[in-house]
Amino acid sequence: MYTLKKSLGQHFLVDENICRKIVQALQQHPFQRLLEVGPGGGALTKYLLGLPGIDFKCVELDEEKVNWLKQQYPALQTKIIHHDFLTVDQPFSDPFTLVGNFPYNISSQILFRVLEWKGSVEVVIGMFQKEVAQRVVAREGNKVYGILSVLVQAFFDVEYLFEVHENAFNPPPKVKSAVIRLTPRQAIPEMSSERRFFVLVKTAFNQRRKTLRNAVKSLYTPEALKDPIFDKRAEQLTVNDFARLTFTMK
Template sequence: MYTLKKSLGQHFLKDENMCRKIVEALPVIQGQQVLEVGPGAGAITKYLLQLPGIDFKAVELDTEKVQYLEKTYPEIQGKLINQSFLDMPPPFEGPFSVIGNFPYNISTQIMFRVLEWKDQVPQVVGMFQKEVAQRIAASHGNKDYGILSVLMQAWYRVEYLFEVHEQCFMPPPKVKSSVIRCTRLEQQYDIANERKFFNLVKTAFNQRRKQLRNPLKPLFDKEYLQDSLFTKRAEELTVADFVALSHKMI
């Protein structure tokens, strides 16, 4: 068998209906490349391996789980990458979808990695701690709306799909879980300079309770800072507002 490693945030799904539901949330077409992040003991892996006509790979840091998967699912031979998702290069040439019951302790970093690869990743289906899922999906004006909300929604349409009960896991986690789907926007925002845009969003939310004029002072001309927009707080701005603001930065 295998052991659960708390240090890797391992809580394995045991509810078969939920496993199928997560896999069904990923629209697949013939020839599609799919990467599973953190297959663990193979709860959703076994259903992904049954999908016809896809090019499948999985990345798993835990060597013990890699050995378990290769022994339990012989058809996965040659498809497993024994590495951290955060350290690996893109696993495919061309576009690939990402799916997984993401390790909760690195789930936010996983999404920042997806953003680095956004030109290659048209779709993500992931299970997160509920609060993280809510944060990614939150709209402006919502207390959960923050850096990750704006950055993900600048390139993806985010759908909050469903929640997963603690008893669906072994061992049951002490937190609630939710599944979201991110689909790359067909009509992209006009982001002229990604580095400036990232800096703007992070700087604005670093002092989220203050009017934007305070944290953003170093990024804009003094005259432009008189605009009424700067009397708002970061969570009041839409993604489109942030994009428009990024064009006015020094």
């Protein structure tokens, strides 16, 4: 068998029903190319390999798991990329779908990676720690609405699909999990530049208890800061509000 590495946040999915539910959710949007992140013990991988007519690849950092997966599933010999997902090159030149029981210790970084690849990613079906999943789908006014919520929702429609009990994993994590789906937005909010948008959102939420005027004053002229919207706090602004405010930044 294989060993489980705490340092890599390894909690392997073992519940076959959950695997089938993830595959079912995947198949609601047609795709030709599929990348699995962190196949681990192959619970989900064995179902993905069985999908007809799909160009399948998976990325796994742990060398022991890479070797084990190749032994268990010979079809993976040419499909598994032994690399860190956070630094791997984009695996397909054409649009692709992304799926994974994402390691919880790097789940936010995985989402930022998805944002880097957003021009090529058709759909993401991802298992996250429940709290992270809730942050991604949270709307303005919610106490967990923050940087991840705004940046992801600017470019993707987000859906909270279902929750997963700790006992669906080996070893069981100390937290509950949830599966969410990201689908590229048909209409991305107009913004002066993505770089400005990212800077504004991160600056605003880094001091989320302050009014927006105090949190982002370094980014605007005193004249621009007279706009009444700056009386609000970051979590009260919609994604569209943040996009609109990029046009008056210094």
